[in-house]
Amino acid sequence: MAAPRPTVLVTGAGGRTGQIVFNKLRERSDQFAARGLVRSEESKQKIGGADDVFVADIREAGHLAPAVQGADALVILTSASPKMKPGFDPTKGGRPEFYYDHGAYPEQVDWIGQKNQIDAAKAAGVKHIVLVGSMGGTNPNHPLNSLGNGNILVWKRKSEQYLADSGVPYTIIRPGGLQDKDGGVRELIVGKDDELLQTDTKAIPRADVAEVCVQALQYEEVKFKAFDLASKPEGEGTPTKDFKALFSQVTARF
Secondary structure, three states: OOOOOOEEEEEOOOOHHHHHHHHHHHHOOOOOEEEEEEOOHHHHHHOOOOOOEEEOOOOOHHHOHHHHOOOOEEEEOOOOOOEEOOOOOHHHOOOOOEEOOOOOOHHHHHHHHHHHHHHHHHHOOOOEEEEEOOOOOOOOOOHHHHHHHOOHHHHHHHHHHHHHOOOOOEEEEEEOEEEOOOOOOOOEEEEOOOHHHHOOOOEEEHHHHHHHHHHHOOOHHHOOEEEEEEEOOOOOOOOOOOHHHHHHOOOOOO
């Protein structure tokens, strides 16, 4: 008798990458029972959510139990997002200024919110957590940290460490710059310790990140592992199809 399909909860399912992951899991309904978690009724409607989409505030630990109850795996794609202050005129030079909405700073979303998800998943007996972080976390002076004084990579790194210390089997994926381009047509590259940031290959389409998330759910080799993820430009190298081989290159636990 076939093993029952694992139930996978995707948080941040209304976001640009989260939505792709959620849709990929839905499309593979023979392999997965997909659930989504979004922060508003509006996001739920946007992704065509039915009973499989939960609305919850990740900053409130008590709100997460129903969504993780009975889930086998959790894919965390929630992230604070800086907004550009209005009135920036690129013709005048200088740089735009950024801010975060009140209550939606990286400390609250990327640290408290992700810690709450990890705690709730652990309490519910979830057997695998895939966390999408970001490259750049080894450098406290990374320019992204200055956006809105949010220190976003510092807080992301803190939640990555919390997950690695949680005892729950984990996979931490740290993509480079995210692109809204077609997936499945590039050669993917894994790395560690932000070494890829010193090269010309440090960006990746969101759709490829999403595919790696889904593939990570299927291979024991990537449990208790962390890796940076980027891609070669389209047309260079061979599009990645063998994810087992890709994952076998990953050796770092953090």
